[in-house]
Amino acid sequence: MNPGRPLYLAEQVRELDRRTIAAGTEGFALMRAAAQAAYSVLRARWPEARSLSVLCGAGNNAGDGYVMAALAAEEGLAVQLLALRPVERLTGDAAKAAELAARSGVTLTPWSAEVSLEGEVIVDALLGTGLSGEVREPFLSAIARINAAERPVLAVDIPSGLCADSGAVLGAAVAASATVTFIGDKLGLHTGAGPARVGELRLKTLGVDAEAYADLVPAARILTEALIGETLPPRPRDAHKGGCGHLLVIGGAPGFGGAALLAAEAAARLGAGKVSLATAPEHITASLVRCPEVMVHGVRGAPEAAPLLEAADAIVVGPGLGQGPWGQGLLQAALGAALGAGKPLVADADALNLLARGRIEARPPAWILTPHPGEAARLLGGDTASVQADRAGSLRQLALRFAAVVLLKGAGSLVGEDDGAPLALCPYGNPGMASGGMGDVLSGILGALLAQGLAPRLAAEAGMLLHARAADLAARAEGERGLLAGDLASYARRLANGVGRS
Template sequence: MPKDLFTAAQVRQLDALAIQSMAAENGYELMQRAGRSAFRALVRRWPEAARLTLFCGGGNNGGDGYVVAELARRHNLQVEVFALSDPEKLRGEAAQAFASCCAAGVDVAIWSPDCLISGDVIVDAMLGTGLSGAVREDYAAAINAINTAGRPVIALDIPSGLCADSGMPLGPTVNAAMTVTFIGMKRGLVTGEAPDYTGELVFDELEVPADIYSKLPTACRRSDFSQAVGLAPIRKPSSHKGMFGRVLVVGGDTGFGGAAIMAAEAAYRAGCGLVSCATRAAHVGAGLARVPEVMFREINSRGELLAMLDAAEVIALGPGLGKEPWGQMCLQTCLDADKPMVVDADALNMIAARKLQLNPRSLMTPHPGEAARLLECSVADVMQDRFAAARDLAESYNCHVLLKGVGTLLAAPDQEELVVVQAGNPGMACGGMGDVLTGLAAGLLAQGMAPLAAAELAAAWHGAAADSATESVAQASLMAGDLLKQLGAVMREARV
């Protein structure tokens, strides 16, 4: 998969630049390449399919579908095509594709809810990346018919109904088993709710020359563990613990000690040299029993916390912190210390409520609910454009941001680039996962990594550990502690 991610508008620009580079009068050759690519993917995935049902829209996405229909017919498959609009009104390349399809002997019928779907595989070529508003009623009916037909679906470029920029459905959305996308990877395919609809994601640049992409630089890139692992600090043979930083985890109000304990253990697993934990007295014994390498101390006053802060280089603030007076005291004391921090959980909620600022060396790690409180908007607003939300958080709080969720988003206050980290699985939807991530990021920061690089590696490593854990534990049974057991193993395997 390519690293660069594009908006729908940028992909249209790439398409135009590619056509120019081919010295072609129109984009029909590019459309034929897209159709051939999709047909190859279809045959690879469903080699026994003998009959196809295609749904074609009124634009170039429909044109891609007509190319697939013609190819299927020429390969002796039975083909039925339903047009969502009058194909006689097609223009440009799509009209050429329709005419060629008809010349090959393919019959095209206008879709109505009475039409019967008989194909072994359904091809979705209706809306593509041009969709920006709500799905129209006639398309919604077709999408619902596709989703209830009980046949596997291959979507061309993007499942119809899904926003190519946000990854959110704009109404009824095709549930595809496979999506074949072309020319530029759309950023909406890797975040939001996109994975619920895309199925297997296949990319084809359609032989577009590499220099075309240099003419349209993008400020968004994709990362995963295979890429991020190269950011991990390297240890010299002469290394000692003083070279790898000191993290202080501050959290664990009464009844919430586990969060702070897991964060502290994760900081050590990240490679930090020395880890301390400022917590409530009730959790000191449990912490020492679980992770005796961590220096746990009871904290009851600002003065006691200041003494621990003096020795710390990075603060992990928030796991199990709570919002009671003890947590409020810890929050303000840590903010006053003006040191690099990883901020999560109730620390974020109190920052939102009190409209406090962070320093630019800090990293906040909100989930969408916390992000909504920080931005004083709804969760729906955050999800509608996670890219804008991450950027707004970085600018509003002058800090680095790791916005959790499918396709974790990273933003920095001093640069335009956004990073989408693809890692992990649905089993991570349980308590404690964020605490492990907080400790992991803090441990990497303490080793001298820049905040954005630390966030990228932490998110990717975190997700890779979760994926590794599901080799022996069902996703539904996954717990945060399972990740702690896998962190060292996945890094060892990646660095061999």
């Protein structure tokens, strides 16, 4: 299978840089190559621009900006070069770059709060991947000025203020129109706040083959849509429902039936041979009206669910489950069945909240947890901000604590477990998914894939892709605003059958 583009942590990319220089590439030559690559993207993206504002901090990121200023001046563009660190304090290749800009006739202007940005395009070369703490002055003011300028912004390597490892905003971050990143792609550009700050992303490897270094294991890999076809090949002509898996969805406490209905219908659309729904008795009629293909059962407690659990090949528990005695009893029964019979299980929504409350101790051998950042925080006993500040680390903690495959939702959703292998990152999805019921549909998709025999890790990866790509197709058809969870099932079905895949 296509492993997908590797994503690295900042220190790994710095190590690649060090090894490239140690192998004989002169550091300043590498800087000039990076600046040339970024400048070429800028000219291709905004060919009509005749003036630039280039903001430089310190270190190699600033050096890239100084070289870009020189390239622009040599081409005849008007260049406003703003320095947030005095040139006399620059060292090494950054100092050489500043000298190059001066020789090219660029006038350097020290940054001040009174300076206005004059260029048609702004180049952000303020802070690179080495930033670890909160952004401080004068960079804080410069970032605010860039974001308020309402002009195109090209970020050099990374939007200033964005954490290269986590995608967290370190106090403030540039919202770029485009970002050119170098040598190796960075995890933080694709998850958390990264996708909202990066704009159009271009990777320039500068001739460095990151994957040639086997000891530098990527932090994650970007999944491709090809995984859907690789995991869901066409069925044999003699396929029958008994060989396509039986999924049981458990949820829908009194008054909360919609979530479980969404999950069950999505599972049916994704090819589970049979789908049963264990829900509060008052939701039977609504289920039969919405999707009569689902075998709905009204259950008043865990004892009535026992034969359903025994018949199922896979289980989804949590959508609309509630956290009262009804939900607690059914969750305990579902986990017990999964533990005793080795049946794969998806735990979502209130199932996660009950786990976070410590009411349930069972740990099935094959299960998927699907928390959003808030649920992840509760499971870890922390807060949402801490999860978002280290999404990859939080996922690893959850996987270790619960011995599970974890799908951490949000922009740049991640899948992984506690095995040291790179995480899987989903590059798809859109803001229209910020509406109720999306997670329930995802749970149904995952359950359907488990019922059809996919291992939990593979089901989580393929299901994450199906869910996000279905949302993109639905948004493309009718727009993001007003996108409903129920819109996704039919598009996910098309993707699972090879219709509409790119």
